Amino acid sequence: MVNKEGIDKETEEYVSILKERLGQAYAIAESAREKKFDPSLSVEIKPASDVAARVEGIVGPPGIQNIIRSLEAEGKSRETIAYLVLKKIAAGEVIQGDKRTLIEQAVRTGVGILTEGVLVAPTEGISNFEIRSNPDGSDYLAVYFAGPIRSAGGTVAALAVVLADVARRQLGVGDFRPTDTLIERYLEEITVYGTRSAHLQYKPPDDDIRHIVRSCPVCIDGDPTEDDEVQVHRDTPGIPTNRVRSGIALVICEGIAQKAAKVNKYIKKIKLDWAWLEPVIKVAKKEGGAFSPKPDFRFLDESVAGRAIFAYPSSKGGWRLRYGRTRATGIMGKAIHPASMYLLDSFLAIGTQMKIERPGKSCVVTPCDSIMGPVVKLKDGSVVQPLTSEEAQKLVPYVEKILFLGDLLIS
Structure with missing residues (x-):
């Protein structure tokens, strides 16, 4: 069953509990401030239910939240x-x-x-x-x-x-x-x-x-x-x-x-x-009606000796951009196949920061096993694509060359 705002009963009860516990936490914080151990005698941050309330609380002026809400309703x-x-x-x-x-x-x-x-x-x-x-x-x-x-x-x-x-x-x-x-x-x-x-x-x-x-x-x-x-x-x-x-x-x-x-x-x-x-x-200039991106070397400008460079700009075999998301990806969080982590001498662990050519900003590495993984050439001349991290770990001693690093998931 849902209410007139389209919220089911279970979610409504959950939100109600959050508000109740928030009120209790603020009451405890206010009583702690009254003991005069802090520079301020009251809790500076006031609870806000939406963007309009936050804006009024941070920069004002008083009453502006009602105007913002009316414009949002339109x-x-x-x-x-x-x-x-x-x-x-x-x-x-x-x-x-x-x-x-x-x-x-x-x-x-x-x-x-x-x-x-x-x-x-x-x-x-x-x-x-x-x-x-x-x-x-x-x-x-x-x-x-x-x-x-x-x-x-x-x-x-x-x-x-x-x-x-x-x-x-x-x-x-x-x-x-x-x-x-x-x-x-x-x-x-x-x-x-x-x-x-x-x-x-x-x-x-x-x-x-x-x-x-x-x-x-x-x-x-x-x-x-x-x-x-x-x-x-x-x-x-x-x-x-x-x-x-x-x-x-x-x-x-x-x-x-x-x-x-x-x-x-x-x-x-x-x-x-x-x-x-x-x-x-x-x-951006278009040739033949299609955009043709050129290699961008700027992400290598601040390379430090000792830091690993996994692929040069737009080089074959580097990571392929793939759009999608996991629970761990976001604005700065990107994902690669866990097999790639092991095949790169375990240099890329979960949470490692990596600079990428495109979109251009740094990112934090997380794993995703449902995207395309790496392709490697073994010392016996065979070409293999490990599908799991366990397979990749077993192949590490026999890898001669990484032919493709796999997908880089961007949300």
């Missing part, structure tokens, strides 16, 4: 809800305040909706908002990004800039007009960050960086986070530090530049004039 997408909620806050329909206050609240809430209220990006990934003056006297909006914006992913980092642009336009704040010196400072800073401070997943061409900084109507700023300093463009007017700011590199490179195609779809959906983004979009 079947609108997460990106559309973020845009509509931002417009309402910036228009002063939810809270009152000056331009900077309204913009800050609108953007933080919008990013909170995009990240579904489970990441620190809207609170710690965006550290500050300022309304400043251009050299010609006009005003512009500067948004300070910090390292934790990386947790939101490149798309959300870029959309945070889009939302900031929507809010500043609605409130009549002018656009950012950087000088040539300032643009070159950004370029040097990003180069230093990518080569000395940390690793960037994507480093766009220098001209693309110049184009983004020059054309973006919002100033992408950030607090100094690295010990490394710029050497050429020091003491640049408008930037109070010579230290490298990680936030600008992450948002410009891994956000706007790398995710330009996705951002372009979003700005067209909300009818925002960002025509300047078109030159940054990298379109």
Whole structure:
């Protein structure tokens, strides 16, 4: 039997027990805090039943959860809800305040909706908002990004800039007009960050960086986070530090530049004039009507002596991508056949981190015995495909060459 919400009785009872036990746990935690052994006298994290409640609890403003729920009931997408909620806050329909206050609240809430209220990006990934003056006297909006914006992913980092642009336009704040010196400072800073401070997943061409900084109507700023300093463009007017700011590199490179195609779809959906983004979009070339991927060597850039390289980019005999899932796979969890683990001298164990050519990010290895396993050539010249890990263990002493590593399961 199911109720009017489509939940069966057993599941409903299970959820009820969870809520009851959660209440008991919170009561115990509150009584523990009352003993004054902790800096705070109350439990900081409040229970939230859905995305709307989480967003209001993390970034606010009070009452916004009802607006979010009403938009969800209309079947609108997460990106559309973020845009509509931002417009309402910036228009002063939810809270009152000056331009900077309204913009800050609108953007933080919008990013909170995009990240579904489970990441620190809207609170710690965006550290500050300022309304400043251009050299010609006009005003512009500067948004300070910090390292934790990386947790939101490149798309959300870029959309945070889009939302900031929507809010500043609605409130009549002018656009950012950087000088040539300032643009070159950004370029040097990003180069230093990518080569000395940390690793960037994507480093766009220098001209693309110049184009983004020059054309973006919002100033992408950030607090100094690295010990490394710029050497050429020091003491640049408008930037109070010579230290490298990680936030600008992450948002410009891994956000706007790398995710330009996705951002372009979003700005067209909300009818925002960002025509300047078109030159940054990298379109895959098609030959004969079909996409032909080329070997990507970037995953080998940081290879360390002693680390095993199982296959070179797009080489024959390497892992074959296969789409599917197990209970152990997910965003970072990938699966290979357990026979492959043994045939690779047991180097790949469960939980081992491995860098892969495509999709390009690191993954954690898990086993799956229902995908295609490896194919090996034995010392007697025969070719065998072990179907189980037990068979693979017996074959290890007799293997002359691995002809095929098997499938790599990606969900």
